[in-house]
Amino acid sequence: MIRHFTAKHGAAVNQGNIHVDRKRELDGALVNMVVKDSQPFSIVDDCGFKELVALLDPRYTLPSRRVLKEMVVKRYEEEKTKAKAVMQRVEAVSLTADMWNSINMDAYLAVTCHYVDDSAKLATVLLGVLPFPEAHTAVNITAAMRSLMEEWGTEGKVTSIVTDAGANMVASVRSLNLRHALCFDHSLNVVVKKSLDATPGLQDLRTRPRKVVTFFKTSTTAKEKLREVQEQMNRPVLKLIQEVDTRWNSTYLMLQRLFKERQSVGAALAMLKTDVRPLSSEDYETADACLQLLSPFFQATVELSEEKRVS
Known part of the structure; x- marks a missing residue:
């Protein structure tokens, strides 16, 4: 297909080096697609995807799986740094915490931070989704949540935390000495x-x-x-x-x-x-x-x- 396109439309195809700004733009778009659509890193090895990219811009060379993974991790660290900077400016936040199991029955603890931004609008930041293979005791949950709060600099800023009525969650919030609000949706x-x-x-x-x-x-x-x-x-x-x-x-x-x-x-x-x-x-x-x-x-x-x- 690529050979046919080149033979028929050779004048329109530039096989020269891609401009660094254009490559950065396409790399960024690729990372966005993988993250937003939950695509596997292996998509860069798919024949159909390669053909599509080649027709869209023959000058662009797809990164390898390893490089794509590094790009996604780098983007994550960049966005996390930005979010942490916002957290430093925020004076008060509330948290929601929930334990849940994946389809493979792997346990996770998710903690989300809620605050009012500079435009007086509600905003959220996912502080973490932590694998939780250990026992779901109040002690372990408390340690995990305290670690996240320290990492994100929210100690002393948390006005309340919302969880379900599970005894382990209730005891954990009590250990953190935070104002506790039961999730009404869960109670309902x-x-x-x-x-x-x-x-x-x-x-x-x-x-x-x-x-x-x-x-x-x-x-x-x-x-x-x-x-x-x-x-x-x-x-x-x-x-x-x-x-x-x-x-x-x-x-x-x-x-x-x-x-x-x-x-x-x-x-x-x-x-x-x-x-x-x-x-x-x-x-x-x-x-x-x-x-x-x-x-x-x-x-x-x-x-x-x-x-x-x-x-």
Whole structure:
């Protein structure tokens, strides 16, 4: 392809050395793409990507994986230095801290700093996402958070810290001698989830939709049939959403999507050889009533999850 382009458009292709400013610009754009789109460093070895870059600017030579990694690390250090300089000027901050597990069940502690910038707007800086293989004790959490605060120079500036109601988090904040605010969003999630779990009439309503969604999620034939039916009905092609046990709002989203796609789901199931039963009209009436009841809680959850506005 490159040889053809050169042969046909040789006058337009400059195989000479690229200007240093242009190379710096393209290097920066490459780093931005890798960081913003979570691309692997190996993208610079992909044939299609190489061809695209060569057509865009034949003078530019892609860096190796190793060099690209060094460029990303350098950019990280530069941005971190800038963020630290901002932290030095800020007089008061608040923190949010959360323990979570990756899809591979690796544990992490994330600590975010919140403050008001020079333009009187809310701003945030992620102080760190720390691998946390050790025991999730208050002592270990306290040591990790204290280390981050020292590194970023926020000691003495923290007005409050928001965490969930876990005993280890509560004890850790107490050890740091900081004002503690429980995450209302987390508390709301716990209350609604316990209410859903304690309502016998909703158990069957949640179980059967899960089976329907699982069927369409795990069967390629079913997934394709649903897509065909949606297109035939001139409806947007939307995937079903599965419930996650730890998040009640996933129950809301599962029922909401299933209710919205009830006609296409019912038609698709009727065309497929399966023992999975579609929901009845009575089931959908109950689901609709449940959605109306949960809607205010869902909207509150969304609003409380805001990062750029006071919640």
